[in-house]
Amino acid sequence: MTPEAQEFLGTFVSESYYFYASVFMLLIHAGFLAYEGGASRSKNVLATMVKNLLTLASVGLAFYFFGWWVYNAFPLFPLTGGLLGPWTNFSASETLTAMQPYVEGSYPWSDALAPTTADHITGVFWFAFALFAMTTASILSGALIERVKIGAYMVLSVVLGGFTWVVAAAWGWNAFGWLLSNFGYHDFGCSGVVHAVSGFFTLGVLINLGPRIGKYDAEGKPRPILPHNLPLTMVGLMLIFVGFYAFLAACLVFLPGYTGETTIYNTPMTLASIGVNTTLALAAGLIGAYISSKADPFFTISGGLGGIISVSAGMDLYHPALVILLAFTGAFVMPKVAILVEKMGIDDAVGAVGVHAWCGLFGTLMVGIFATGYPQGEGVPLTSFGGQLLGAFVCTIILGFIPGYGTSWTLKKLNLLRVSREEEIEGLDVADLGVEGYPEYATMSFVTNQQVQPAATVDQQSPKGSTGFVTE
Amino acid sequence: MSSPFNSFKEFSEAEGAIYTFANNPTLIGILIILSALVFLYFIYASFSIKKGQSTAKNPGVLGLLIAASAFSLAESAYTSYIEQTDKTVSQKSGSAQVTRLGQGLGPQGLMAGMGMTIAGSTIRGRRGRRSPYGSRTLNSVWSSLRRIPSRLFPRLRSRQTPAAQRRKR
Numbered sequence: 001m002t003p004e005a006q007e008f009l010g011t012f013v014s015e016s017y018y019f020y021a022s023v024f025m026l027l028i029h030a031g032f033l034a035y036e037g038g039a040s041r042s043k044n045v046l047a048t049m050v051k052n053l054l055t056l057a058s059v060g061l062a063f064y065f066f067g068w069w070v071y072n073a074f075p076l077f078p079l080t081g082g083l084l085g086p087w088t089n090f091s092a093s094e095t096l097t098a099m100q101p102y103v104e105g106s107y108p109w110s111d112a113l114a115p116t117t118a119d120h121i122t123g124v125f126w127f128a129f130a131l132f133a134m135t136t137a138s139i140l141s142g143a144l145i146e147r148v149k150i151g152a153y154m155v156l157s158v159v160l161g162g163f164t165w166v167v168a169a170a171w172g173w174n175a176f177g178w179l180l181s182n183f184g185y186h187d188f189g190c191s192g193v194v195h196a197v198s199g200f201f202t203l204g205v206l207i208n209l210g211p212r213i214g215k216y217d218a219e220g221k222p223r224p225i226l227p228h229n230l231p232l233t234m235v236g237l238m239l240i241f242v243g244f245y246a247f248l249a250a251c252l253v254f255l256p257g258y259t260g261e262t263t264i265y266n267t268p269m270t271l272a273s274i275g276v277n278t279t280l281a282l283a284a285g286l287i288g289a290y291i292s293s294k295a296d297p298f299f300t301i302s303g304g305l306g307g308i309i310s311v312s313a314g315m316d317l318y319h320p321a322l323v324i325l326l327a328f329t330g331a332f333v334m335p336k337v338a339i340l341v342e343k344m345g346i347d348d349a350v351g352a353v354g355v356h357a358w359c360g361l362f363g364t365l366m367v368g369i370f371a372t373g374y375p376q377g378e379g380v381p382l383t384s385f386g387g388q389l390l391g392a393f394v395c396t397i398i399l400g401f402i403p404g405y406g407t408s409w410t411l412k413k414l415n416l417l418r419v420s421r422e423e424e425i426e427g428l429d430v431a432d433l434g435v436e437g438y439p440e441y442a443t444m445s446f447v448t449n450q451q452v453q454p455a456a457t458v459d460q461q462s463p464k465g466s467t468g469f470v471t472e
Numbered sequence: 473m474s475s476p477f478n479s480f481k482e483f484s485e486a487e488g489a490i491y492t493f494a495n496n497p498t499l500i501g502i503l504i505i506l507s508a509l510v511f512l513y514f515i516y517a518s519f520s521i522k523k524g525q526s527t528a529k530n531p532g533v534l535g536l537l538i539a540a541s542a543f544s545l546a547e548s549a550y551t552s553y554i555e556q557t558d559k560t561v562s563q564k565s566g567s568a569q570v571t572r573l574g575q576g577l578g579p580q581g582l583m584a585g586m587g588m589t590i591a592g593s594t595i596r597g598r599r600g601r602r603s604p605y606g607s608r609t610l611n612s613v614w615s616s617l618r619r620i621p622s623r624l625f626p627r628l629r630s631r632q633t634p635a636a637q638r639r640k641r
Binding site for chain 1: 482483503506511
């Protein structure tokens with residue numbers, strides 16, 4: 001094999017690794033689709049799934065137009081430099097010179113994102129990051145089901161998936177980010193920059209969105225609104241688990257010419273640690289939530305995800321036994337957090353705040369206790385609790401809660417956030433899409449019409465005439 | 473400090489273990505025992521949790537175990553940091569600082585031991601009240617668990633990073 005062929009083989013391996021990892025990450029969305037669809041009531045199942053599906057469109061396009069540039073332009077801003085773009089003099093410092101190809105490769109008009117034999121990698125990285133972005137927005141999607149306007153969700157998904165989490169990643173998940181260079185922040189598997197950001201963004205939105213009709217009784221006590229298809233929800237979460245292996249594998253950096261695998265902070269790690277630690281975190285998370293919720297199926301399977309998120313930030317450094325204990329603890333507390341949120345009058349339909357906000361925050365902070373003192377570059381502060389605490393504050397409050405609350409408050413004031421009471425009672429499948437998810441089944445609308453109309457006329461009276469039953 | 477490395481050069485060129493507490497096999501042993509206890513508690517609890525209710529007579533045990541474990545881990549991490557900074561003392565000792573559980577660990581060993589004892593005694597107590605056969609079985613499991621550290625630590629010692637081993641020498 002010629003040296004040129006060997007060199008290209010290295011490029012191809014790297015290109016293929018991220019490409020297929022990103023393809024598997026799409027399973028996260030298939031999982032969220034099933035998870036949310038199952039968690040909704042039968043009158044909202046299609047609208048819920050379509051809303052989630054449209055995340056791929058809103059965030060994918062937003063990430064092309066400006067998200068990818070935000071990731072490469074914001075690492076220095078505002079602490080160690082300004083926003084980087086066509087106006088920047090990249091020869092002013094060594095750091096800027098090193099960042100130049102990344103910034104110039106992130107413009108929508110850049111050659112790097114178009115077919116070019118001069119750059120095989122940038123487009124694949126864009127693909128991987130776009131999938132990260134879609135995952136972040138999908139976390140929001142489930143919590144808002146059954147009462148949010150699709151247009152409002154599209155705006156919120158663009159703000160979260162195309163901007164705020166990307167800024168968090170630029171600051172804390174980028175080799176040039178100031179949270180790393182100035183404070184030694186470490187968040188290998190994105191406990192903070194993905195899960196805490198999206199979980200707290202969701203919390204801010206839920207406060208303005210309000211609970212579903214019927215969720216609370218006259219005294220303000222929560223009433224259960226049960227998933228219409230819990231098995232579908234559980235299958236969805238299994239798909240999410242599969243996708244998360246790929247998500248975490250895509251956090252590993254292996255570029256042409258490398259002699260080892262590294263994290264995005266350029267510290268050594270192994271793919272094996274992801275395999276072992278993700279599996280153990282999943283197992284321990286299931287156990288923690290199972291015991292804590294006393295075998296509640298919904299919380300138990302969510303506990304698997306909670307366990308993974310609880311250790312994601314330090315997964316590259318944790319011993320497996322430590323992973324078990326941390327994942328167990330994070331997932332054990334998760335149902336309590338979800339119930340507390342519900343008691344506070346916040347209707348989180350899928351427990352996103354408990355799973356992503358709590359476990360993301362917990363995972364970020366635990367690095368500051370159980371993985372302290374790691375050097376991440378010459379002149380970079382060691383990993384510490386202070387650095388993790390600051391990173392957690394930035395992710396949860398500055399880039400999570402405040403943008404979520406602010407954007408949803410604006411939409412609410414413009415009367416664009418929530419569907420009307422009539423539409424919510426009728427169900428969003430009919431109100432938004434004009435079709436029922438289960439036209440041939442005995443849905444509530446079918447039963448209601450059957451009670452008030454002669455049986456022979458049921459077919460004409462049901463919405464859109466879509467019921468296929470002929471009854472005596 | 474839970475990192476076994478002193479500099480970025482040492483970390484980036486490491487050939488061997490890079491995980492947290494790689495230079496503290498005692499603590500890793502404790503973590504393994506605690507995680508095994510969690511697993512055993514899960515097996516036990518899976519018999520008593522039904523239809524959203526737990527028939528366990530003392531649900532506070534797990535919370536106490538977690539609290540004791542967290543305290544012992546935090547204290548171990550702190551002690552590890554103190555030991556690293558006190559190079560003079562470690563050079564004079566001239567030997568690995570691995571000790572048997574409960575003998576030389578000080579407060580953190582005591583706390584970890586307490587957590588395990590509480591869990592073990594409660595499990596024994598519960599099962600003992602129900603069935604003498606169950607009690608005997610759990611007693612033997614508990615006895616086996618108590619023998620794990622002495623068997624496990626020599627193997628763990630050999631998995632330290634070269635840098636960590638050099639430091640201890």
